[in-house]
């Protein structure tokens with residue numbers, strides 16, 4: 001396993017951070033969420049970065065984050081932002097990539113208004129759905145494994161089965 005990291009990818013609201021946090025705890029290892037890492041490095045929210053500097057600047061920060069992870073992080077569960085693999089297709093260099101797949105309608109049902117408000121690319125539902133359709137293929141292509149994230153326990157069990 002490359003650097004021993006487990007990387008969770010998937011669309012906004014697919015449960016990457018929730019699953020990642022629980023998985024790391026169960027594996028008794030570290031957890032990193034790239035959005036949180038960027039917010040920590042920058043001392044401001046993703047929403048603010050998008051508003052003040054635009055998406056391109058955010059993608060540069062994701063790239064920096066990727067290089068930092070590749071050089072410094074081992075044996076860690078990492079959840080990445082929804083666009084991360086799209087802009088960093090060499091993501092596998094940092095670990096085993098697992099795509100957590102959830103249907104768009106289920107994502108909509110699961111996400112609270114607060115969670116939607118934090119995500120600049122989820123403000124227009126029609127556009128978000130189009131983005132989802134475009135990205136599904138990319139997530140598939142760049143993943144070592146694809147898991148339907150239906151329920152937390154089932155998903156954790158499946159991931160553990162893969163990395164054992």
Ligand code: S3P
Nearest residue numbers: 011012013035081082083119120
């Ligand atoms: C984005 C997803 C977000 C965050 C940013 C852009 C995207 O992360 O990185 O708002 O391009 O899909 P989550 O997938 O954790 O919501």
